[in-house]
Every structure is written in C-alpha cells, then in structure tokens.
Amino acid sequence: MKKILFVMFMLLISAGAFAQETIVSFSGRLNGSEYCQLDSVVVTNLESHWSETVVYPDSVIVLSVRMGSDVTIAESQGLLQNVPNPFNGETRVELSVLHCENVSLRLLDVTGKVYAQYDGRLNEGTHAFVVTATKPQTYILNAVVGEKSYSIKMVNVGDGGSCGIEYAGFSGNIKTKLTSSNEFHVGDNMRYVGYATIGGVAVPSIVVVQRQQENEDLVLNFYYPGQGTLNGHDWVDLGLPSGTRWATCNVGASSPEGYGTYFAWGETFNKAMYDWDTYIYYNGLSFTKYNDSDNLVVIQPSDDAATIIWGDGWRIPTVEELQELFEYCNHNWTINGLILTGCNGNTIFLPASGDRCTSNVYNVGIEGYYWLSSLDSESLYYAYYLFFSSNRLYLSSLYRFYGLSVRAVCSPEN
Numbered sequence: 001m002k003k004i005l006f007v008m009f010m011l012l013i014s015a016g017a018f019a020q021e022t023i024v025s026f027s028g029r030l031n032g033s034e035y036c037q038l039d040s041v042v043v044t045n046l047e048s049h050w051s052e053t054v055v056y057p058d059s060v061i062v063l064s065v066r067m068g069s070d071v072t073i074a075e076s077q078g079l080l081q082n083v084p085n086p087f088n089g090e091t092r093v094e095l096s097v098l099h100c101e102n103v104s105l106r107l108l109d110v111t112g113k114v115y116a117q118y119d120g121r122l123n124e125g126t127h128a129f130v131v132t133a134t135k136p137q138t139y140i141l142n143a144v145v146g147e148k149s150y151s152i153k154m155v156n157v158g159d160g161g162s163c164g165i166e167y168a169g170f171s172g173n174i175k176t177k178l179t180s181s182n183e184f185h186v187g188d189n190m191r192y193v194g195y196a197t198i199g200g201v202a203v204p205s206i207v208v209v210q211r212q213q214e215n216e217d218l219v220l221n222f223y224y225p226g227q228g229t230l231n232g233h234d235w236v237d238l239g240l241p242s243g244t245r246w247a248t249c250n251v252g253a254s255s256p257e258g259y260g261t262y263f264a265w266g267e268t269f270n271k272a273m274y275d276w277d278t279y280i281y282y283n284g285l286s287f288t289k290y291n292d293s294d295n296l297v298v299i300q301p302s303d304d305a306a307t308i309i310w311g312d313g314w315r316i317p318t319v320e321e322l323q324e325l326f327e328y329c330n331h332n333w334t335i336n337g338l339i340l341t342g343c344n345g346n347t348i349f350l351p352a353s354g355d356r357c358t359s360n361v362y363n364v365g366i367e368g369y370y371w372l373s374s375l376d377s378e379s380l381y382y383a384y385y386l387f388f389s390s391n392r393l394y395l396s397s398l399y400r401f402y403g404l405s406v407r408a409v410c411s412p413e414n
Contacts, residue, residue, distance in 0.1 A: 044191040050182040078150045089160030096126045101146040115163040128168040132160030194220035231311035238342030243412035251406040259353035262403030265383040268308040279401040299373045306408035313414035316373040333390045336365045356403030369404040
C-alpha cells in the first residue's frame with residue numbers, strides 16, 4: 001500500500017521562555033484500508049468556542065498561545081497533484097520538503113514497473129519537476145523524502161517522446177495559506193472532522209473529539225457502500241462473483257498495516273514458541289486431531305482463529321476464495337505489502353508480516369505468509385498458505401506448527 005500522505009496539524013504552544021510543541025498528524029482513510037485525500041478539515045476548539053476550516057488538502061495548521069501571535073495554516077511536506085491531469089505526454093508536479101533531505105522520485109505503472117527515476121538532495125522549500133511519459137495509461141508517481149513516502153496517481157493520454165523525471169527548479173518557500181487569531185491551550189477539548197470527495201459527493205469523516213495533549217497520529221475514517229462491519233470488525237466488498245467479503249485488517253491487528261497475531265494452523269492463541277513440541281495437535285509420534293482417522297481436512301469452527309477471536313461469521317479463507325481473490329483483483333506490491341484492488345475499485349492491503357518459527361520472527365516487511373483453511377492433500381504435516389514478496393506470489397503448503405498471519409473473510413449473508 002502506498003504510504004499515506006499525512007495532513008499534518010502542528011500545534012505550537014509557547015509561554016514566555018518556556019515552549020512546548022505538540023504535533024498531531026492526520027490522514028484520510030477510505031473503507032478502512034485505502035488512502036483518501038482530504039478536501040478540507042474543520043478544526044473546532046470546544047473550550048474557546050472557535051472553529052477553523054482548512055480548505056486546502058494536505059496542509060499544516062500552526063496554533064500558538066504566545067501573546068499577540070496568530071494561528072497559521074501552511075503547506076505540508078509531500079507531493080502536490082500534477083498539472084494538468086490528465087496530461088498529454090508531459091506534466092508538471094511540485095514536491096514540498098520541510099527540511100534538507102535526500103529525495104527519490106519514481107514513475108511507475110499500477111503493476112509496479114518503473115519507467116523513470118530521479119535521485120537528489122533538496123533544500124527546504126517547494127521544488128518543481130517535469131514528468132514525461134510515452135504510453136497512455138495510469139501512472140503512480142512515488143516520492144521518498146528521507147524515511148517518508150508519498151504517492152499520487154496521474155493519467156497520461158498522449159506520447160511525450162520518452163519517460164523521464166526532470167528537475168525544473170526551486171518553486172519557492174513553504175507558503176502560509178491562512179491566518180487566524182484564535183487561541184489554543186494544551187488540554188483543550190478539540191473536535192476534528194474531515195471532508196473528502198467520494199463518487200462526486202462531499203462526504204464527512206467520522207468525527208474525532210478528544211483533549212489534545214501529546215504528539216499523535218490520527219486517522220479520519222470515511223465509509224461508503226461496499227464496506228461494513230461484522231462483530232465490530234470491518235469488511236470490504238471487492239466485487240467478487242461469490243460475494244465474499246474480506247476483512248480490512250489481520251486478526252489481532254487494529255489497522256490495515258498491522259501484522260496482527262501469528263497462529264499455528266488450527267490454533268487460536270499466540271505463544272512464545274512455534275515448533276512441533278508446542279503444537280497442540282502433535283504428541284511427538286502422531287497427530288491427535290486432523291489425522292488419518294478423523295477425516296478432518298478443513299479447520300473446524302472451534303479451531304478457526306478468526307471465528308474464535310472475532311466471532312461467528314468470520315473464518316479463515318479457503319483455497320478457492322484465495323484463487324478468486326487473485327483472479328478478479330489487481331495486485332500491486334508497494335512499501336511493506338500488497339494492495340489488491342477489486343473490479344469495483346475497493347481495495348484491501350495485506351502487510352508483509354513475515355512468519356514465526358521457534359521463538360523468532362522472520363522476513364517482516366519483506367514477505368507475507370497467510371494461512372488458508374485446508375490441509376495439504378498429500379501430507380498431514382502441511383497446510384496451505386499464501387506467500388508473496390515484491391516479485392513472487394503463489395499458493396503453497398508449510399509445516400502446520402509455523403506461526404502465520406490470518407486475514408479473515410465472511411459471507412454475504414453475514
């Protein structure tokens with residue numbers, strides 16, 4: 001999944017010689033998983049009874065209680081949308097940098113193929129680039145600034161003669177966009193609500209109300225038809241023929257980027273050691289369940305981590321459901337995971353959570369391992385799982401004692 005472009009609200013508090021700074025970062029998220037650009041954010045101080053609307057996407061608000069100072073809203077670091085868009089072979093894009101940083105820009109298609117790249121070191125300010133492309137299609141321009149990543153989508157309708165990213169010069173300092181004299185104090189009760197254009201309609205986010213005191217990253221969540229919840233956990237309809245709904249998070253995780261809990265196949269709990277000695281269905285000589293005599297080749301509800309932890313209706317996906325997912329969804333490796341986009345435009349993100357063996361965790365951020373509900377038909381020692389990395393994707397089988405992630409599914413009737 002592309003790195004979320006933060007809408008940053010910087011609250012600067014000063015009193016005489018003593019200064020304290022609180023930085024609260026905001027991002028828009030659509031249907032629990034997909035990045036959603038904010039059109040505006042309404043910031044309300046419930047203590048002082050004032051409200052300000054940030055009517056620019058991806059902005060910074062600076063609040064100060066120093067006597068006589070103002071509240072200012074300025075651009076944040078990140079990519080601005082290219083102009084024009086769609087473009088006829090050539091377009092211009094600007095990148096704002098808050099501090100002197102190493103910068104890398106890449107022009108990719110939706111499969112992750114790189115068409116052009118720029119690498120350099122840029123000073124604080126806004127910098128312009130000219131991007132050219134030959135093939136009419138949708139491109140993704142990704143910018144890595146220090147350790148942060150930003151992306152925008154661009155649509156080319158012509159032939160620019162070549163694919164390239166050329167530095168076009170310094171565009172100017174970070175600009176102040178709005179000024180206000182409203183007052184803010186640490187501990188004030190604040191209300192935040194974002195607005196985004198979804199399907200041509202301005203949609204409000206879920207309202208966040210809290211006493212703002214410490215640095216924090218907050219997500220403004222947007223929802224529209226095609227998404228819902230079951231037992232308090234979000235699902236997304238990807239437009240699959242079966243109607244199967246995929247969870248937005250791994251079991252045990254609180255966000256799409258979270259790795260969640262690692263489970264051995266058929267176990268429903270986390271543990272410190274993952275090997276045959278600690279696997280509950282193996283006694284050192286034979287299997288006590290899911291063996292040759294009990295004819296169980298699919299996880300039963302009582303042993304399904306998704307069912308036990310998230311409740312009835314949720315379950316570990318089948319091999320057929322996984323095959324359907326990849327047949328009808330586009331998949332694209334991005335930073336630390338895999339984005340899958342359904343034919344209806346809805347998406348889910350599978351983080352590369354790695355795997356657990358003995359007491360160790362391996363390949364975090366590099367490879368993804370997810371259990372499926374069936375045993376390998378050729379050996380009771382193995383169960384099926386999904387594997388993916390930046391350049392590989394396949395269905396295989398693995399020893400049942402390994403600790404892997406679980407991404408749950410539910411049926412339309414649930």
